[in-house]
Amino acid sequence: MNQKLPANRAELVFEDFKKPYSEQQARAEANRCLYCYDAPCIQACPTEIDIPTFIRRIANENVEGAAKTIFDSNILGMSCARVCPVETLCVGSCVYNHMDASPIQIGKLQRYATDAAFDAGLSFYEAGEDTGKSVVCIGGGPASLAAAHRLRRFGHKVTIIEKDHYLGGLNTTGIASYKMKADRSLTEVEWLMSIGGIEVRSGISVPDQMSWADLQAEFDAIFVGFGLGEDSLLSLEGADSKGIMGAVDFIAKMKLGMVDLSSVQHAIVIGGGNTALDAVRELKGLGIDNVTLAYRGGEAQMSGYAHEWSEAKREGVSASWRSQPLAFIHNNGKLTGVEFQLMDENKKAIDGQTKTLNADLVLLAIGQGKLGALTSGLTGIEVEKGKIVTDAHGATGAKGVYAGGDCRNGGKEVVNAVAEGDQAAQAMHTFIMGGGSCRT
């Protein structure tokens, strides 16, 4: 498994938006923690990291112990420290917010501890005693990695099937580069795989190249963690013009290699979610002067995080609110602008009101293609509103088949994927050790 990235990658121009702590800074911040009992930050974390405990360990100069506390709950704690929207999760729930004091910077402390463990070469965990059982995780993203690691610790033989080349999923290809670059995600993958005994089959897509029946024949239990499909596109006039891309696709290209933006003067990102916000900030960081976020609702209706939008504005991104694309304007197939229908406050079109903005690059961040075809051929599995239906532990309607991550939750954070992968792994362990199997 060669996971080496090209030396030249567009994302390398980015610096960390949140700088790492020095030892002194970490200890000072850790000493500020109130060490709450039944702390709200734990409750706010999907993986329920015992935050007061790990912070106290940092304060007490037991940084390795702090890292262990984090990894015990979240094996991807190193990347989550960087990519989690802590402002709306742990940090947002810190009790200091109630007294108008600055909340504890939990993400930065978590980064400090987990980076220290990585630097020290500590991986903490060993594979469990061989159970003779064999499981497969489909997809190489955070949900599958968390599931695979937990299953390996239980002693099962684990296989990961990844359709692309790199492991890490969106953690490698989709995270805004000012939060984490692709190489750090691959470092985490390598660290996690050091538990040993996890077989990776890359370049194989399910169910095209390996059918559900094949999987059911080979493994005792299946974890589905293959995320969502490609970017959704718009079938409007001029949609095949050169200069229109899916945002997820664009971000992946930028993170894994070079993108040529030399002729781009005006970029528009269409959408109002977090992918759109990442994309505008990244375009700005890549040196494009005029970056506009176009959204069919108003500022308050955006689903993207307010703290990200406020940073984007500070960085000089402009917005075109209540604007729904009508047509792409082009010159001999090359994009030159976008015509928008203006919308009212209820996202309803206002008759006869349109506007046109110049654009030589448009990124579409209006969601990712839903599942459907991917799960066809697997009896018992149900997909509803683009999400695989599971019980609370991740079990689908197909015997021995579990799911977690974006394909189950419709597209949430890395930390949600880790929580679901870990939880499903525990349910799978109970299932197979109780004699269950998906083998047909």
Place this chain on the structure above:
Amino acid sequence: MPDLTSNTAGIISPNPFWLASAPPTNSGRQIMRAFEAGWGGAVWKTLGQPIQNVSSRFGGIHWRGERAAGFNNVELITDRSLEANFKEMAEVKRLFPKHAVISSLMVETKEEWKEVVKRSIDAGADGIELNFGCPHGMCERGMGSAVGQEPKVNQEITSWVKEYSSIPVLVKLTPNVGDIVPHGLAAQAGGADGVSLINTIKSIIGVDLEKMAPQPVVGNKGSNGGYCGAAVRPIALHMVAALARDPGFNIPISGIGGVTNWRDAVEFIALGSSSVQVCTEVMLRGYRIVEDMIDGLTRFMTEQGYETIDQMVGKAIPAYSEWGDLNINFESVAKIDAEKCIGCNRCMVACHDGAHQCIHPNPDGGLTPVVDESECVGCNLCEIVCPVPDCITMTEVDNGYAATTWNEHMTSGTKIRPKKGSHGYDMP
């Protein structure tokens, strides 16, 4: 404008803030800089036969981000010649005639005491302080705390010095004794004009876990030193107060031990000190700290209507009672202000694990825990751990019982209130 002039056993200084005998008073140059910064007096680094010191000499307790909340040292008395010291002392007095210069002394024989007392007076010192307190090094040579721990020796040497001295004599007491009172009384019996306390507390500041040796490590070994700094203040306050309220003790006190600011100083004065001495806080932050000590004290006195330092000396002593004379029927309970509460639950875990199990999760699921007042013993622990100012207040409860004390209850059978405090309750 209140008058900050201080009079300790006839030693007059423009304010009650003196530098204690320690590294900050090692030389005339330093003391002159201190006086320029605003210090009212200085007790010279103890004079005697010059010694050789070890390195290193200091250690600190660094606690939850605070450097040197406690401090210790294994430094001995002056390492400079008596001649140089007395020459500088005379120069300081010539340039700062209104500031108090106190000559701290530690020698062995009666002849030596006679000589250093005379030379101090000749240099113009306003007073003499006998170092009967040093708990490390010097005591191994029969001086310092070896003297202070023996009331008979203390009294005898004090009487020698009194025989030769025409200026006020303070005896500096060691806290390394079971009860301070007999030692203060011994100094008084020897003729001392006043006492100063506390000297440092015999201590090991920490252990170097790599070298497995006490700190500060000198090469590969460490020795016990003298503990001081903010952490020792409660011990010092008690010892000062124990002497101040003793009916047989009636000479002035110069208070020492963990004074860091004007508020600490007022506490020492309220418990019977006529002046206060500071060392560690100056070692950590410099002479300039006296600026706010003067300003803060002035504002406090103005606000409270005190015109002189003397009006405050011992002001809290009448309220310093034996436990058995406290009103045992006084009752208070904790009240949590839900408006201020931030939901950290520290009161709850502290009460549950460290007190009387009477603070419970909010039954309605709100973030503010609730106090079971029928079980709350009013111990204060929750108020101490609460990070929000004025969120938890201890509120008096009228329980209908007349005020009485344990001693009265034992002697006259007065009625005392029933006990509270859940025992054995488990948090859900």
